[in-house]
Amino acid sequence: MIEYKNVTKKYNGNIGIEDVSVRIEKGEFVFLVGPSGAGKSTFVKLLLKLMDADAGEIFFNGYDVTKLQSIDIPRHRRSMGIVFQDFSLLPKKTVFENVAFAMEIIQMPRKAVKRQVPQMLDLVGISAEAHKYPAQISIGEQQRVALARAIVNNPSVLIADEPTGNLDPETGWEIMRLLEQINRRGTTVLMVTHSKEIVNAMSKRVIAIRDGHLVRDERSGMYHPEDDSTEADQNEELFEI
Amino acid sequence: MNSRLVVSFRQSLRQIGRNMAMTIASLFSITAILLILGFFFIIVVNINNISESVKENFDVVEVNLLDQTDEADTGVLMDEFRRMTGVLNVTFQSKDEALENWKDQWGDNADLLERIKARGDNPLPNAIIIEVEQLSDAESVVQKAENMDGVEKINYAQDTVNKLLKITSFIQMGALILIGFLLIISVVVVSNTVKLTVLAREKEITIMKYVGATNWFIRGPFLMEGIVIGVIAAILSSGLIAGIYHYIVQNFGVDFMLIMSIGFVSEKHLLINLAIIFVALGASIGACGSIISMRRFLDR
Ligand SMILES: Nc1ncnc2c1ncn2[C@@H]1O[C@H](COP(=O)(O)OP(=O)(O)O)[C@@H](O)[C@H]1O
Numbered sequence: 275m276i277e278y279k280n281v282t283k284k285y286n287g288n289i290g291i292e293d294v295s296v297r298i299e300k301g302e303f304v305f306l307v308g309p310s311g312a313g314k315s316t317f318v319k320l321l322l323k324l325m326d327a328d329a330g331e332i333f334f335n336g337y338d339v340t341k342l343q344s345i346d347i348p349r350h351r352r353s354m355g356i357v358f359q360d361f362s363l364l365p366k367k368t369v370f371e372n373v374a375f376a377m378e379i380i381q382m383p384r385k386a387v388k389r390q391v392p393q394m395l396d397l398v399g400i401s402a403e404a405h406k407y408p409a410q411i412s413i414g415e416q417q418r419v420a421l422a423r424a425i426v427n428n429p430s431v432l433i434a435d436e437p438t439g440n441l442d443p444e445t446g447w448e449i450m451r452l453l454e455q456i457n458r459r460g461t462t463v464l465m466v467t468h469s470k471e472i473v474n475a476m477s478k479r480v481i482a483i484r485d486g487h488l489v490r491d492e493r494s495g496m497y498h499p500e501d502d503s504t505e506a507d508q509n510e511e512l513f514e515i
Numbered sequence: 516m517n518s519r520l521v522v523s524f525r526q527s528l529r530q531i532g533r534n535m536a537m538t539i540a541s542l543f544s545i546t547a548i549l550l551i552l553g554f555f556f557i558i559v560v561n562i563n564n565i566s567e568s569v570k571e572n573f574d575v576v577e578v579n580l581l582d583q584t585d586e587a588d589t590g591v592l593m594d595e596f597r598r599m600t601g602v603l604n605v606t607f608q609s610k611d612e613a614l615e616n617w618k619d620q621w622g623d624n625a626d627l628l629e630r631i632k633a634r635g636d637n638p639l640p641n642a643i644i645i646e647v648e649q650l651s652d653a654e655s656v657v658q659k660a661e662n663m664d665g666v667e668k669i670n671y672a673q674d675t676v677n678k679l680l681k682i683t684s685f686i687q688m689g690a691l692i693l694i695g696f697l698l699i700i701s702v703v704v705v706s707n708t709v710k711l712t713v714l715a716r717e718k719e720i721t722i723m724k725y726v727g728a729t730n731w732f733i734r735g736p737f738l739m740e741g742i743v744i745g746v747i748a749a750i751l752s753s754g755l756i757a758g759i760y761h762y763i764v765q766n767f768g769v770d771f772m773l774i775m776s777i778g779f780v781s782e783k784h785l786l787i788n789l790a791i792i793f794v795a796l797g798a799s800i801g802a803c804g805s806i807i808s809m810r811r812f813l814d815r
């Protein structure tokens with residue numbers, strides 16, 4: 275259902291990803307790992323058509339994402355649910371409103387909103403907080419709301435870029451259980467992560483990228499030491515900033 | 516938990532305050548620009564009015580009579596004019612008729628003239644109105660009339676007429692160019708202020724984009740905001756201009772009339788048109804401004 279064919283994306287000569295080819299089937303659960311700056315976010319942003327690839331093709335449900343016209347982009351994005359760090363909750367809206375917002379902006383009827391939002395809040399276990407504002411609930415609960423928002427429109431793929439990044443392990447595990455549950459309902463899950471514990475414990479497919487290149491693709495894979503940023507990498511990053 | 520609540524509350528207040536300040540800022544800028552536009556509009560329309568009337572009165576020589584010139588003398592003078600070549604028609608216009616004519620031209624500003632009439636000191640003279648066939652006839656009539664007894668003043672000047680027509684068309688052109696510039700400036704001003712509101716709500720826009728909202732759906736509220744700002748600015752500036760124009764007409768209407776022999780364009784007529792033009796302009800300025808300011812955020 276998702277297929278990258280020799281995809282390259284550069285930022286003014288700086289490599290985002292280079293010559294990446296990979297295939298992900300419907301219903302799979304895939305971890306995308308690699309050091310900081312490896313190109314993981316570039317990988318998912320290309321799929322969402324948040325940016326254009328320089329070369330290669332990305333097939334999604336039969337069409338080539340790289341050739342999408344801007345008029346078709348909204349419909350393309352509606353088939354994906356997203357949990358991103360730069361995609362947090364709106365502070366001025368309640369939990370319920372934040373989830374409803376995702377339905378309203380694709381102009382779903384009110385009736386559907388009233389029926390589906392409580393179902394999603396129930397699924398992620400935060401029905402009790404429906405009328406609180408994001409600032410009034412914990413970060414773990416906020417992440418559940420973000421998940422509910424991502425799946426409320428019934429996407430065929432859920433893309434999560436480091437969804438457990440700021441969470442304590444306990445809360446991180448709760449989110450993982452939810453992702454697994456969502457995956458069991460038939461949704462393809464693509465998750466970018468840095469967490470060795472999670473990758474190892476879940477025993478799912480692992481795709482590793484490094485310096486923009488796909489370096490490993492394993493079924494029931496494990497986290498490898500080189501998937502972490504080395505000290506040298508981290509120093510480099512400090513200089514970049 | 517509690518302190519976070521306080522912080523977030525303060526943040527959202529600040530956000531609203533920031534938006535409010537921006538809204539008011541752009542409201543003021545458009546109002547100011549529309550006010551300037553309005554003044555040019557008033558000038559252009561009045562100049563138009565003057566040059567139209569000048570053109571119309573081109574073939575008429577008005578001979579003002581001294582107050583002591585009696586009916587018999589006037590009759591002699593009129594006969595003399597009738598005998599001149601190129602003269603089509605000679606009529607007498609009394610002080611009171613002159614005032615009535617003015618009243619017709621003044622439309623709803625005519626109450627000013629009522630006051631003059633009521634005071635009984637009509638400053639207008641009795642006059643003989645001579646219609647001629649063409650310009651050259653007018654000149655010879657004027658030359659002869661200058662030496663006649665009982666004549667106070669002759670209202671005809673070909674050179675002045677021509678100069679006046681040139682000057683008015685020059686001023687009209689200049690004003691139109693300035694209006695064009697002001698329109699461009701106002702679109703830039705609005706787009707910059709709306710851009711700030713867009714920036715303040717960038718997060719919301721990002722969410723909309725990621726979830727797959729169409730560009731027109733995202734633009735909607737900002738477009739609405741731009742248009743509302745534009746229309747409110749139009750109403751504000753129309754109101755202000757109405758007040759100012761009313762003041763000018765009330766205070767300088769008579770002087771203007773005495774100098775130009777034609778009144779200001781009627782308030783009602785001018786302001787209705789101005790308001791319609793302003794609302795249309797304000798709405799388009801607001802709409803263009805917000806569409807331009809959002810381009811950067813929607814290109815993806
Ligand atoms: N907008 C951008 N402009 C320039 N370089 C970028 C941009 N986004 C990412 N990069 C670079 O592309 C590389 C991959 O980035 P990214 O995909 O964000 O990595 P990851 O998500 O794995 O940390 C990095 O070297 C980063 O510096």
Ligand SMILES: [Mg+2]
Binds near residue numbers: 314315435
């Ligand atoms: Mg990243």
